[in-house]
Amino acid sequence: MSRKVTVIMRSKDSAWVIGQALSGLFSQARKDFELLVVDSGSRDATLDIVSRFPCQLIRIDAGAYFPGVVLNRAIREAQGDIIVFQNSDVVPLTPQALDRLLEPIERTDADATFARQLPRPEAHTWVRRDYEVAFPEQGTPPPWMTYSLPFAAMTRDAWLKHPFYEDAWGSEDTEWGHRARGDGLRVRYVPDAWVMHSHNYTLKQLYGRRFIEGEADAFIREEPASLTGLARKLGASWARDAVVHIRARDAAGLALSVPRRLVYHWAYWKGHQWGEQRLRSGNADASVGQRVVLRRQ
Known part of the structure; x- marks a missing residue:
């Protein structure tokens, strides 16, 4: 019998892409999950799009958004034994992406997993190169890529052993992967779980x-x-x-x-x-x- 899964999605002003992200999630071969969306003050059509999908919505003020704090709160409210993280700008590229992400955990071969991220079609040249290095087609990522939350999963027990840190505003996934590995938790990269995600930052x-x-x-x-x-x-x-x-x-x-x-x-x-x-x-x-x-x- 499969374990209960909760998908946590964080959003803010994501109307340009969140419909694709949610459609990709609900097009997965696996259907038995609950979705929890945490929105931090969207001012565009994000919440209207979210309302078209079955989910539990948590709304917070933009000023109250601290990644580690928000993730820890969301996991405490989640019902799942396995927690999946999907950013609101991440689009699963195959119907098997979620199953493949969860497979090592459900086989008890891993405590946490993260997916291969492929850059968006409009990604700049240097972004494409950086993603090829960080998320290789096969094998293992470089040592500095300890964990990446845009599309990832972990057991509740792994989170209980090491909740997300709240000391700084960013890199909550890198810190989690760094300390989790040091604590003996098994973190696996899943190169055949494909999602689309990248940023062309100004x-x-x-x-x-x-x-x-x-x-x-x-x-x-x-x-x-x-x-x-x-x-x-x-x-x-x-x-x-x-x-x-x-x-x-x-x-x-x-x-x-x-x-x-x-x-x-x-x-x-x-x-x-x-x-x-x-x-x-x-x-x-x-x-x-x-x-x-x-x-x-």
């Missing part, structure tokens, strides 16, 4: 995303970041970008690669510095990262 949005990733890494890895390391990573990443854009004959992408990588690494360093400062001072306020992101959406 430079402002990229700054916000990388700031919170840097802040979170200060808590996760507890290692200092240096300007020397920043310069080394900047040079290496730009060289990789140059190669991939030249091969793709993407002159516009090549021209943007220098400012993009400057923002990418500088924002991470600034966020990491802020995270280190918080750790030294015992500052428990996670709202700075939230404001950095929301101001740039």
